[in-house]
Amino acid sequence: MTVFVTGGAGFIGSNFIFHMLAAYPDDRIVCLDKLTYAGNLSTLESVMQNPGFRFVKIDICDRAAIYRLFEEEKPDIVVNFAAESHVDRSIENPEIFLQTNILGTQVLMDACRRYGIQRYHQVSTDEVYGDLPLDRPDLFFTEETPIHTSSPYSASKASADLLVMAYHRTYGLPVTISRCSNNYGPYHFPEKLIPLMIANALADKPLPVYGEGLNVRDWLYVADHCRAIDLILHKGRVGEVYNIGGHNEMRNIDIVKLICKELGKPESLIVHVEDRKGHDMRYVIDPAKIHNELGWLPETGFADGIKKTIRWYLENRAWWETIISGEYRNYYEKMYGNRAEVQV
Ligand code: NAD
Ligand code: TYD
Numbered sequence: 001m002t003v004f005v006t007g008g009a010g011f012i013g014s015n016f017i018f019h020m021l022a023a024y025p026d027d028r029i030v031c032l033d034k035l036t037y038a039g040n041l042s043t044l045e046s047v048m049q050n051p052g053f054r055f056v057k058i059d060i061c062d063r064a065a066i067y068r069l070f071e072e073e074k075p076d077i078v079v080n081f082a083a084e085s086h087v088d089r090s091i092e093n094p095e096i097f098l099q100t101n102i103l104g105t106q107v108l109m110d111a112c113r114r115y116g117i118q119r120y121h122q123v124s125t126d127e128v129y130g131d132l133p134l135d136r137p138d139l140f141f142t143e144e145t146p147i148h149t150s151s152p153y154s155a156s157k158a159s160a161d162l163l164v165m166a167y168h169r170t171y172g173l174p175v176t177i178s179r180c181s182n183n184y185g186p187y188h189f190p191e192k193l194i195p196l197m198i199a200n201a202l203a204d205k206p207l208p209v210y211g212e213g214l215n216v217r218d219w220l221y222v223a224d225h226c227r228a229i230d231l232i233l234h235k236g237r238v239g240e241v242y243n244i245g246g247h248n249e250m251r252n253i254d255i256v257k258l259i260c261k262e263l264g265k266p267e268s269l270i271v272h273v274e275d276r277k278g279h280d281m282r283y284v285i286d287p288a289k290i291h292n293e294l295g296w297l298p299e300t301g302f303a304d305g306i307k308k309t310i311r312w313y314l315e316n317r318a319w320w321e322t323i324i325s326g327e328y329r330n331y332y333e334k335m336y337g338n339r340a341e342v343q344v
Helices: 011-024 043-046 062-072 087-092 097-115 151-171 193-202 222-235 253-264 288-294 302-315 317-324 327-337
Strands: 001-007 028-033 053-057 078-081 119-125 175-180 208-211 216-218 241-246 249-251 270-273
Touching: 011 028, 011 222, 011 253, 028 062, 028 222, 043 053, 078 097, 078 175, 078 222, 087 151, 087 253, 087 327, 097 119, 097 151, 119 151, 119 216, 119 222, 193 208, 193 253, 193 288, 193 302, 208 253, 208 288, 216 288, 222 241, 222 288, 241 288, 249 253, 270 288, 302 317, 317 327
Parallel strands: 001 028, 001 078, 028 053, 078 119, 119 175, 175 241, 208 270
Antiparallel strands: 216 249
16 A cells, blocks of 8 residues: 655644554655645655655646646555645735645645545644634534634645545545644644643744633543544545534633643733634534444543643754744744733
8 A cells, every 4th residue: 555645744744654664564644735824844854764654855837747746656545644734824925825825735636536545634723613602512523513724724624524425525536624723732833832831832032822821622642643643544435524522621821821830830921912813713623423333542641642742842952943933033033022012
């Protein structure tokens, strides 16, 4: 079996590659990645010499190059993680999100149609469902919740999902879609909440919480997401959407306080700053379908997962310190330099 993993030099894609190489040593894994600011070859260092693994630097929007690679490698399965993934960047510049997340998905599916495929899997997000109000703890996202997006990022992911379902219905492409909640764990790019707060706290820098910090996310340890995708590939029903989430609702402010506590840093580092535009209040997944149909359950609870994650960042400083000392400094200055403090 040859499996194409796009976006495999990023956070979740790399963790998925590690999972697949360990679980299916006879499979061939080909990682397709453009190496944008979010992609890091150093992340894949430990598998580069593995004979069952190949890395190809490629843009999923580059139709000719993608077709050539399909002809050469004849993949059986394509798992598409490649995306622009940060909401704040999508608010600054939506265009690249539409190109990669929508048109890139189309190029990959066209290649699948042309060369034949056993499965095309689209890695999507719970953000396609929009948000839920804080005062309705009884509400969860199910696979039937209407698509109702807020940010250019979520709109681009939802557009791709619609296109994936259209390719299934119109051309009979054997597709599946997974919509996961917020992931955390090793190799998470330091622009995102948890690694950003760990890195800043370790440097005794301000911890910028958007608004009051009452927004709720449903956090899942990345390895649990990878196992869920593996199950969908091997046992999931073609044409279906599967939600993935761990019933682990946390307010942003509580996560930041927990990180301070774990690192022995004072909460006085926390600053409340101007809120994100269109900021979604609450995401929470109902994972009943993947549990009932495929037997999936998360294995790592948040209390353990956050400790493991913090330990990983402490033990792998070179990985993230290299990132935050490069182009990231300009990004940080642009996003946070002029962000006004707010009183809460
Ligand atoms: P990431 O930003 O860490 O990694 C994205 C990877 O895609 C990078 O390696 C980047 O170089 C690559 N890439 C970007 N544009 C490309 C292009 N045009 N061609 C080839 N490669 C390209 O993202 P992530 O957090 O690992 O997310 C992976 C996927 O999972 C995304 O589709 C995202 O929407 C989805 N998702 C993420 C989360 C989360 O919490 N991070 C939750 C649910 C779903
Ligand atoms: P993020 O990690 O960007 O994921 P997403 O927006 O996809 O959920 O943000 C998680 C939450 O943390 C979100 O409510 C925004 C908030 N946040 C901050 O308060 N400060 C920050 O510096 C960042 C990056 C995020």
